[in-house]
Amino acid sequence: MVASDCTEAVMGWGMQPMCRRVHLRARSPAAERTVTESRRKRVDRGTPDEAEHGIQKWTGQRRMLCLLPMKESDVLPAGSSNDLRLAVSAAQAAGAVICERFHAEASTVHRKDGKGEVTETDLAAEAAIFDVLSGSDHGILSEEAGGTHENADLWIIDPVDGTTNFSRRLSLCAVSIGLRLGGQLALGVILHPVTGEVYLAERGLGAWKNQQRLHVATTDDPSLAVIYLTHGYAVEHRRRYGEALARFAETSYPRTFGSTAAELSFVAAGAGDGWICSGDELWDFAAGMVLVEEAGGRVSDWRGADWDGQSTFTIVSNGAIHDFLTDTVSDLQPV
Incomplete structure (x- = not known):
């Protein structure tokens, strides 16, 4: 018998494994309870770093691990604008909602006029983003709530990009928040809730993942x-x-x-x-x-x-x- 003591994440470029896969070989029920209790104590105890940077929960016998929220100082490059800080905070708020619900019972799924699925989590994540952006003067265009394309200064939001993946408990989903200023795309934040990776960019500041500078590949073949x-x-x-x-x-x-x-x-x-x-x-x-x-x-x-x-x-x-x-x-x- 093979089992895992945690949720496995899809490993992208430069991602670090979130958890250790454990192979169990036909333990007795008593031995299994001992192992489970030992793991539970390790998670409950945690570490200072986990307490500051992570969310770890047990749901029944299932362990849910998310690396949210991170401090802004762990994500933002020097020279970041207030708009970028706000976008990161909004993405983290939505990411926390998604991560909390990732292993819960499947939320209600509705079809959107032939344009894909929308779940209760999409709506809750969108509301969390709106709460953070409520003090901004920019307009908002969002997948679920809609809005207008006409504003030159516009937040452009997908609270759960990859809803179908999320509804089937596939970890490839993301929060996407862009900002258009003066009619031009000015910044973008993409947060992967399950893995805790935060990708962000602002014009003139480069692209980053958790303060690691990003560069495209050089493949030409x-x-x-x-x-x-x-x-x-x-x-x-x-x-x-x-x-x-x-x-x-x-x-x-x-x-x-x-x-x-x-x-x-x-x-x-x-x-x-x-x-x-x-x-x-x-x-x-x-x-x-x-x-x-x-x-x-x-x-x-x-x-x-x-x-x-x-x-x-x-x-x-x-x-x-x-x-x-x-x-x-x-x-x-x-x-």
Whole structure:
């Protein structure tokens, strides 16, 4: 019999293992109770670092481990603006909600007019973000509550990017908060609640993960490229995704993880070389675009033109592989 004393997280680029996998070999019930009690005492006792930086809980016989919240000094680079500090605080508030509910009974799932799932956790995480941002003068556009695209200064929010993953207890979900100032994307924060990783970027300050400077990969060989692909909900976007996937499968390593924010944070960290989508919404990729560009990457539409702030035909890459990506799919973008 094989068991685990903690939740396993998907390990991305540079992520540290959250927990130790334990292999149990047919212990007696009495021995099993002894082992369980020993682990429980270790978690209850904790360490000063865990008490300050982590949340560890037992739910029945299941251990839930989250590395939230972290202090701002552990996340923010020098020179961060007040807006970036506010975005990090809002993301952490939402992350705490998600982490608390990750192992709870599945919350109610509703279909959103054919545009994916929404759970009670999506709404609760969104409310936590709104509470933090309530003192800001900027407008808000959020996946669940909606809003207007018209404001030049606008918070762009996806409280749980990867809701389908979350509802099935897959750890690849993220909080995504971007900010547009004067009509231009100015900063982005992507928080992975289960692993505790905080990816952030602000124009002119670079891209960071928990104060570690990020740089895109230098891969320029299509045969070595890891390329993330995703799509919107409409049938034409799904078909276009299928065609693009078939083309890249002949030359490269295509991947689909179910969370645009997570995928873009991986590209910024060098754990992928490109990301391609048609049909995603602005809240899916706004924060991630800033991350990748500040990490040294490039953004365009499928034809290679500069992204105009509205197009949902988007390619985000390490730059070195960008021309290969546009050459492969440019004919799939409608005129």
